[in-house]
Amino acid sequence: MDRLENTARPYAWGSTTAIPELLGTPPTGEPQAELWMGAHPGAPSRLDRGDGPRALSDTIAADPEGELGAAAVRRFGPRLPFLLKVLAAAAPLSLQVHPDLDRAREGFAAEEERGVPLDAPDRNYKDANHKPELICALTPFDGFCGFRAPAATAELLAALGVDSLKPYVDLLHAHPEADALREVLTAVLTADRAVMAETVDRAADAAERLAAQDGPYQEAYAAYAAAARHFPGDPGVIAAMLLNHVRLQPGEALYLGAGVPHAYLDGLGVEIMANSDNVLRCGLTPKHVDVPELLRVVRFESGDPGVLRPEADAAGEEVYETPIDEFRLSRYVLAPGAEGAALPPGAAQILLCTSGTAVLRDAEGGELLLDRGQSVFVRADERIVLHGEATVFRATVVA
Known part of the structure; x- marks a missing residue:
């Protein structure tokens, strides 16, 4: 288990108070719009395994199969295929759409061939991947x-x-x-x-x-x-x-x-x-x-927004079902005195505590406290059991 140090992105539409309140830190007066947890090159999380802080992206690159799991590397390549965020909006974000995988690949290749710089303001495709997403409310x-x-x-x-x-x-x-x-x-x-x-x-x-x-x-x-x-x-x-x-x-x-x-x-x-x-x-x-x-x-078809509510399994994991394999979001609502929730191993996980304090125990008896706003990276082969009184979100891939 590796506690993550994450970067808050100061986009203008962000709240000045919501993320500091979640983290228990004083507001800076500047907007804090998104807290990124993952290995995106724009703002990778950092962890310390005893040799100083290191970007999660570098840690994964050094041992993709060990960190992500062999099956995940075969399916998605040697990188973490998802990005987890806390998003705090105090003003509207841009009205937008995301491309499917085929169009992302075509558009990225075309702009690369034309030599459009990646940071050009008129560039549409920053990479060759699609961007399906799921947002789960912590407040209205x-x-x-x-x-x-x-x-x-x-x-x-x-x-x-x-x-x-x-x-x-x-x-x-x-x-x-x-x-x-x-x-x-x-x-x-x-x-x-x-x-x-x-x-x-x-x-x-x-x-x-x-x-x-x-x-x-x-x-x-x-x-x-x-x-x-x-x-x-x-x-x-x-x-x-x-x-x-x-x-x-x-x-x-x-x-x-x-x-x-x-x-x-x-x-x-x-x-x-x-x-x-x-x-x-x-x-x-x-x-x-x-x-x-x-x-x-744009897909020109109407429909209900399709509000999702989590479905709990026998182990107490509440899953938000989506048609995407690159990510899987679930949560655990832990109660004191209850039997611990054992997390399935086999793929990398990021755990985020959004309320209370969770106790994470590994197979060797190691223990880590996860307070509100804190997150950890869990290697593919680690076996973790959750205890405490807390709400913990779990991000991983579809097995």
Whole structure:
């Protein structure tokens, strides 16, 4: 068991207090948006096995099979295939989608061939991997996720009473679902920016008014109005109005697959994803928006956001089921005096304590206390039993 030292990323949308409160450290006054746990080259965790701090990525590179397990290396290569985070949003993240694996490989190869620098602001593909992700709420957590049914969105837009939105309402009524969603999103993102900014301002004012009234979209209108306050005039505000608004309660989660437009708005959560940094943005951002490439990646289909609740097995492990092999997120809610929870070996694991204090015991009798906000890396061959009074999240791969 190796206690991890992790890096907090200071993105502007981050909370100044949520991650310090989790870690039990004083706020710095600067935003702390994400706490990264893993071996991503952008901010690898560090561990110390008696010879000084070392990046987890370097530790894994020195002995991939010993650290990750032979089966995991055969399936995913000699690197940790997932990245675990604590995400603390105090303002909306960009409205975005992620590519599937084939498109990520094609896009990365094409930009490499053109010689686009990896740090170029107009670069879309930072690597050749897909980026499915799962967010699990630790506090009430708001977001936008997936397209709402076109008829319902037409109703929501029409109620705003903004004349310049009427063509979108007509398109949503007149065309089959995929065509309607594609045409409206394309029109919003390619409209004259000055004209669209005026539409956004009027729509935001109307959303603010409707958020104060009872109705089926009251919470959604409040979320759109809040997004517009952070990004006045941004076309992404109207694009977001095509999406479902969702509010997670603690313990609930969302899975985001390839091509699903989404944005996180507010709250603290545990996030796990494939080890990638590929993002195509739709709006709510000053960053680059590549509309043609975005339209190649977006899945133009509506659906319920699909809120996940964990399913407990006989051993007390509560699993968030997803269709992805690169990561598997679960949690243990430990009670004092209960029989210890034995963690299955065979693949690398990262354990994160989000409340209380967990006691980790290994097969040799070694013991480690894991307090709130602390995390450990567990080698593939280690056998660990959890005790204590705590909530512990477990990140690993699908066996």
